[in-house]
Amino acid sequence: MTADRPPPGTNEITYREAVKQAIRDAMIRDPRVFLMGEDVGRYGGCYAVSKGLLEEFGPERIRDTPLSESTFTGAGIGAALGGMRPIVEIMTVNFSLLALDQIVNNAATLLHMSGGLFNVPLVIRMATGAGRQLAAQHSHSLEGWYAHVPGLKVLAPATIEDARGMLWPALEDPDPVLIFEHVMLYNDTGPLPDRRPVDITKAAVRRPGKDVTIITYGGMLPKTLAAADMLAADGIAAEVIDLRVLRPLDEETVIASVRRTRRAVIVDEGWRSGSLSAEISARIMEQAFWDLDAPVGRVCSAEVPMPYPRHLEQAALPQPDGIVAAARATLGPR
Amino acid sequence: MPSLGADMAAGKLVEWLKKPGDAVRRGDIVAVVETQKGAIEVEIFETGVLSETLVPPGATVPVGTPLALIVGEGEPARARPTPPPERPIAPAPPTAPPPVAPPPAAAGARPLASPAARRLAAARGVDLAALTGSGPGGAVVSADVERAAERAPAAARGRIDLAAMRQAIAAAMARSKREIPHYYLSTSIDMTTALAWLEARNADRPPAERLLPAVLLVKAVALALRRFPELNGFHSADGFRPAEDVHVGVAIALRGGGLVAPAIRDTAARPLDDLMAAFRDLVARVRAGTLRSSELSDPTITVSSLGERGVEGMLAVIYPPQVAIVGFGSVTRRPWATDDRVEVRPAVTASLAGDHRVSDGHRAALFLREVDDLLQSPERL
Numbered sequence: 280m281t282a283d284r285p286p287p288g289t290n291e292i293t294y295r296e297a298v299k300q301a302i303r304d305a306m307i308r309d310p311r312v313f314l315m316g317e318d319v320g321r322y323g324g325c326y327a328v329s330k331g332l333l334e335e336f337g338p339e340r341i342r343d344t345p346l347s348e349s350t351f352t353g354a355g356i357g358a359a360l361g362g363m364r365p366i367v368e369i370m371t372v373n374f375s376l377l378a379l380d381q382i383v384n385n386a387a388t389l390l391h392m393s394g395g396l397f398n399v400p401l402v403i404r405m406a407t408g409a410g411r412q413l414a415a416q417h418s419h420s421l422e423g424w425y426a427h428v429p430g431l432k433v434l435a436p437a438t439i440e441d442a443r444g445m446l447w448p449a450l451e452d453p454d455p456v457l458i459f460e461h462v463m464l465y466n467d468t469g470p471l472p473d474r475r476p477v478d479i480t481k482a483a484v485r486r487p488g489k490d491v492t493i494i495t496y497g498g499m500l501p502k503t504l505a506a507a508d509m510l511a512a513d514g515i516a517a518e519v520i521d522l523r524v525l526r527p528l529d530e531e532t533v534i535a536s537v538r539r540t541r542r543a544v545i546v547d548e549g550w551r552s553g554s555l556s557a558e559i560s561a562r563i564m565e566q567a568f569w570d571l572d573a574p575v576g577r578v579c580s581a582e583v584p585m586p587y588p589r590h591l592e593q594a595a596l597p598q599p600d601g602i603v604a605a606a607r608a609t610l611g612p613r
Numbered sequence: 614m615p616s617l618g619a620d621m622a623a624g625k626l627v628e629w630l631k632k633p634g635d636a637v638r639r640g641d642i643v644a645v646v647e648t649q650k651g652a653i654e655v656e657i658f659e660t661g662v663l664s665e666t667l668v669p670p671g672a673t674v675p676v677g678t679p680l681a682l683i684v685g686e687g688e689p690a691r692a693r694p695t696p697p698p699e700r701p702i703a704p705a706p707p708t709a710p711p712p713v714a715p716p717p718a719a720a721g722a723r724p725l726a727s728p729a730a731r732r733l734a735a736a737r738g739v740d741l742a743a744l745t746g747s748g749p750g751g752a753v754v755s756a757d758v759e760r761a762a763e764r765a766p767a768a769a770r771g772r773i774d775l776a777a778m779r780q781a782i783a784a785a786m787a788r789s790k791r792e793i794p795h796y797y798l799s800t801s802i803d804m805t806t807a808l809a810w811l812e813a814r815n816a817d818r819p820p821a822e823r824l825l826p827a828v829l830l831v832k833a834v835a836l837a838l839r840r841f842p843e844l845n846g847f848h849s850a851d852g853f854r855p856a857e858d859v860h861v862g863v864a865i866a867l868r869g870g871g872l873v874a875p876a877i878r879d880t881a882a883r884p885l886d887d888l889m890a891a892f893r894d895l896v897a898r899v900r901a902g903t904l905r906s907s908e909l910s911d912p913t914i915t916v917s918s919l920g921e922r923g924v925e926g927m928l929a930v931i932y933p934p935q936v937a938i939v940g941f942g943s944v945t946r947r948p949w950a951t952d953d954r955v956e957v958r959p960a961v962t963a964s965l966a967g968d969h970r971v972s973d974g975h976r977a978a979l980f981l982r983e984v985d986d987l988l989q990s991p992e993r994l
Contacts, residue, residue, distance in 0.1 A: 466622065541729050541755060572727040572754040611748040 316368030352378035387430030415584035423555035444477030461498030488516035506602035862912025
């Protein structure tokens with residue numbers, strides 16, 4: 280079955296296919312690029328992103344690894360130090376915790392600890408987020424943890440264009456870049472984007488509005504846009520900002536929008552405590568306090584391990600209704 | 614239809630390997646399903662008899678769809694199951710409580726107002742306590758302040774609090790004398806030509822349209838400043854920043870005491886009649902208390918004229934962050950030496966106080982001479 284390919288004769292493409300085309304394109308452009316991870320070769324990738332690449336590029340460049348995240352992430356760091364441009368795929372961010380030492384203690388620090396001598400041009404892709412009933416060991420949104428760490432750049436492509444365009448500039452970056460692909464986005468379809476690389480320093484205004492700024496990223500973007508539609512039906516014009524880059528944060532775009540709308544809601548699939556949403560809220564307080572007309576609102580996942588049953592999983596996740604309610608709360612009675 | 618991969622949403626039944634009536638045992642392969650990953654065999658977890666297939670070969674069905682009915686050993690044949698209703702997602706409370714603390718009740722003298730509303734109210738002189746809020750929890754928000762400021766412009770902008778003004782003047786003047794190293798220059802300007810020109814110009818005009826000498830003086834200063842940018846601008850912690858245009862602030866005394874120096878914008882570019890109208894308008898609005906705040910913050914230099922009070926000359930204090938102030942005394946008839954003779958001529962004493970951090974006496978002297986030159990050929994004004 281070829282559900283990941285657009286039906287013939289259309290210019291639609293899935294997010295999954297966009298990621299694959301980005302990898303393929305990079306492999307063709309630069310012989311130093313290779314893909315490494317669990318089941319990326321013969322199985323075609325846990326989310327079928329790399330299906331067919333083994334046949335096209337061979338086992339030297341599409342490498343199946345043992346089930347040891349620490350080992351193959353470390354190997355990726357070594358290859359990057361040795362002049363290669365590795366793409367390491369980790370099945371889910373939950374599993375990346377086994378490689379936390381390599382990512383945080385090695386990849387993020389070597390440039391600093393070598394006195395600027397050794398860059399680590401490594402790209403790590405991982406799936407994140409819930410919604411597929413994969414339970415508490417495969418469904419969490421921990422990208423905010425990595426956004427805490429100096430030395431890392433953290434990207435969250437939420438659109439097909441970004442899924443297609445972020446990989447090449449990430450590979451060109453001389454330092455480690457983490458790319459988080461939300462599991463609920465893989466089947467999204469949309470117009471075939473240009474081959475152009477995209478900017479990986481700026482947030483994007485996905486929908487302009489004047490009444491309240493809703494800040495989000497990754498898998499929460501579609502739900503936030505749905506909430507903005509619901510708000511528009513009630514005459515409330517929400518501006519939706521897609522962060523795109525979780526570290527370093529593009530404060531300028533966020534603060535400029537909040538200064539205009541005077542109200543902010545942050546939608547983050549991570550848990551509320553100590554989250555990226557907390558960081559953004561704090562920066563709004565630091566830089567736009569005197570422009571606010573309401574307390575900053577947040578919509579986050581329930582503070583529980585992600586449940587398996589569908590109704591509980593959905594109840595634990597941010598939903599459009601909750602986003603609408605939080606946006607309304609910043610506006611007062613109408 | 615079993616889930617055969619983390620991202621599998623649906624599968625296509627390719628082939629049944631058992632047919633109705635066949636006995637099946639746990640572990641048997643009963644069907645082949647095609648997914649994104651390829652063809653996968655479906656094994657069975659029950660032992661019994663396959664009584665009915667529910668999905669024909671070639672059909673694509675979502676994960677979770679029953680594919681066939683199995684009757685256990687000794688069980689009666691069952692009717693086709695109706696799919697269990699999807700358990701509803703626990704709905705978010707329709708009006709989920711906002712995830713932020715509710716605003717405190719407005720207690721005592723402190724009105725409930727947002728930070729933006731507070732800042733705006735301070736800038737527009739709006740009393741927050743008098744407003745009804747439309748924001749979260751009834752808080753006053755910036756839009757409420759804007760509406761109030763528009764509703765009552767005169768009350769909001771113009772009510773001049775004399776005590777507060779005295780305090781503001783005190784603070785500004787004390788700061789000026791503390792921080793600005795003033796230097797002072799003065800010169801006497803022969804006004805014979807200027808007054809004769811003015812008299813001719815005013816001759817056939819009704820009083821309301823006549824030009825006053827003060828307007829000639831202000832215009833001469835404004836034109837001269839074009840060549841002396843170091844006297845026209847603002848000094849701050851970052852140093853001096855010359856202003857792009859000339860907005861002369863004209864000092865106007867208030868009846869109850871105190872004074873303000875609102876700007877006549879683009880002074881150098883405006884014709885005399887226009888300046889005169891602007892000047893009359895400013896005086897009227899100062900007396901009525903309806904100045905706009907921008908007029909008070911705009912001036913790039915100040916001109917103070919105490920002529921009508923009979924003062925001969927003045928040494929003025931610079932109004933920070935401006936860097937110069939020009940003073941004019943009365944136009945008086947006085948002995949004037951010319952060609953070894955003494956004549957009686959109308960003359961005015963012009964003085965300048967400059968900020969020595971920004972400009973020097975030499976340039977300021979040239980500036981005063983330029984003002985003098987302009988007043989000797991008033992048709993250029």
